[in-house]
Amino acid sequence: MDSITDNAAVASAADITRRARWSVDQVTALLELPFNDLIHRAHSVHREHFDPNAVQLSTLLSIKTGGCPEDCGYCPQAVRHHTNVDNEDMLAVDAVVAAARAAKDQGATRFCMGAAWRGPKERDLERVIEMVKAVRALGLETCATLGMLKPGQAERLKAAGLDYYNHNLDTAPEFYGEIISTHTQEDRLGTLAKVRDAGIHVCCGGIVGMGETRRTRAALIAQLANLDPYPESVPINNLVQVEGTPLHGAAQLDLFEFVRTIACARITMPKAMVRLSAGRQEMPEGIQALCFFAGANSIFYGDKLLTTGNPEVQRDRALFKKLGLRPMPREQREF
Numbered sequence: 001m002d003s004i005t006d007n008a009a010v011a012s013a014a015d016i017t018r019r020a021r022w023s024v025d026q027v028t029a030l031l032e033l034p035f036n037d038l039i040h041r042a043h044s045v046h047r048e049h050f051d052p053n054a055v056q057l058s059t060l061l062s063i064k065t066g067g068c069p070e071d072c073g074y075c076p077q078a079v080r081h082h083t084n085v086d087n088e089d090m091l092a093v094d095a096v097v098a099a100a101r102a103a104k105d106q107g108a109t110r111f112c113m114g115a116a117w118r119g120p121k122e123r124d125l126e127r128v129i130e131m132v133k134a135v136r137a138l139g140l141e142t143c144a145t146l147g148m149l150k151p152g153q154a155e156r157l158k159a160a161g162l163d164y165y166n167h168n169l170d171t172a173p174e175f176y177g178e179i180i181s182t183h184t185q186e187d188r189l190g191t192l193a194k195v196r197d198a199g200i201h202v203c204c205g206g207i208v209g210m211g212e213t214r215r216t217r218a219a220l221i222a223q224l225a226n227l228d229p230y231p232e233s234v235p236i237n238n239l240v241q242v243e244g245t246p247l248h249g250a251a252q253l254d255l256f257e258f259v260r261t262i263a264c265a266r267i268t269m270p271k272a273m274v275r276l277s278a279g280r281q282e283m284p285e286g287i288q289a290l291c292f293f294a295g296a297n298s299i300f301y302g303d304k305l306l307t308t309g310n311p312e313v314q315r316d317r318a319l320f321k322k323l324g325l326r327p328m329p330r331e332q333r334e335f
């Protein structure tokens with residue numbers, strides 16, 4: 001699936017380096033394969049790069065819940081959506097450390113701190129930096145998702161020891177404006193560039209099940225795969241429908257289509273950690289097992305995502321036992 005096309009000879013060097021490696025047509029063609037052909041191909045790619053029975057465990061904590069000024073149509077934390085999420089103060093460092101220690105005791109290797117901000121203010125960032133240092137000192141990988149970053153903020157997070165920054169493209173460019181109006185996807189790409197330039201690993205994925213077409217899902221996967229380099233972690237979220245959000249009541253995505261999307265992420269981003277993310281609580285175990293077969297090798301682990309539920313730890317342990325899966329040690333990853 002390499003890049004050079006007929007008119008490469010006349011394209012400038014800059015055009016060539018910018019050229020997409022995966023076209024939307026190519027990813028659409030993958031999504032359209034017979035299911036068995038698609039997941040066989042994805043599983044083969046998965047086995048080439050990873051132990052197929054190891055799944056990385058990340059635990060999430062909302063360090064600042066609710067009251068967000070943005071208008072993302074899926075999100076229960078937007079202040080303008082009338083959900084039952086209240087605007088809370090930012091947590092104290094001690095409370096975050098206690099949650100991180102508990103996550104580590106349960107077997108998580110990465111701890112992700114999420115804030116319902118458009119972006120962090122300077123004073124907020126100082127406290128996040130304290131959190132990152134303290135969580136890292138416990139021996140956990142650190143991840144933060146704080147919204148859009150201003151110049152210099154990524155460097156400060158890197159200096160504090162932040163390993164990953166989560167900032168999703170969420171959906172394909174042509175659909176983005178139908179879901180969010182308070183910022184653009186270009187803004188998000190700007191933050192991703194700052195994160196990359198600061199030397200922090202990129203965690204970037206999206207949401208499906210928002211009423212998008214198959215081609216839009218293909219365009220999201222192609223866009224993620226064409227980031228140069230592609231993200232180290234790729235969370236694929238199935239929309240969690242929350243009452244009071246504009247997307248509450250959207251038609252549910254057929255879950256085989258969700259598995260297909262995971263398979264495409266694995267094929268197009270062979271060495272990335274592909275995370276089966278939000279939506280697992282509502283997902284039958286058989287579908288989750290198909291996601292693991294199709295190349296998902298990471299999950300959110302712990303009873304809660306940010307404001308919504310996630311399968312209980314005991315339930316995930318039982319599922320791992322049934323499937324012969326085990327938690328992935330940190331050193332098994334290539335990044």
Ligand code: SAM
Nearest residue numbers: 074075115116117145146147168237239240278
């Ligand atoms: N405010 C920051 C931002 O938007 O990047 C960080 C927190 S925000 C909640 C992180 C991600 O959560 C979003 O990019 C979106 O992918 C995901 N998310 C939010 N609400 C969701 C929902 N109802 N279902 C699935 N994913 C959701």
Ligand code: DTB
Nearest residue numbers: 114145235277278305306307308
């Ligand atoms: C991601 O892609 N999914 C997580 C994490 N990154 C921050 C968040 C899911 C949020 C689901 C809705 C909620 O719990 O509020």
Ligand code: SF4
Nearest residue numbers: 068070072075078116
């Ligand atoms: Fe705010 Fe992030 Fe929710 Fe958008 S997804 S409303 S930016 S918390």
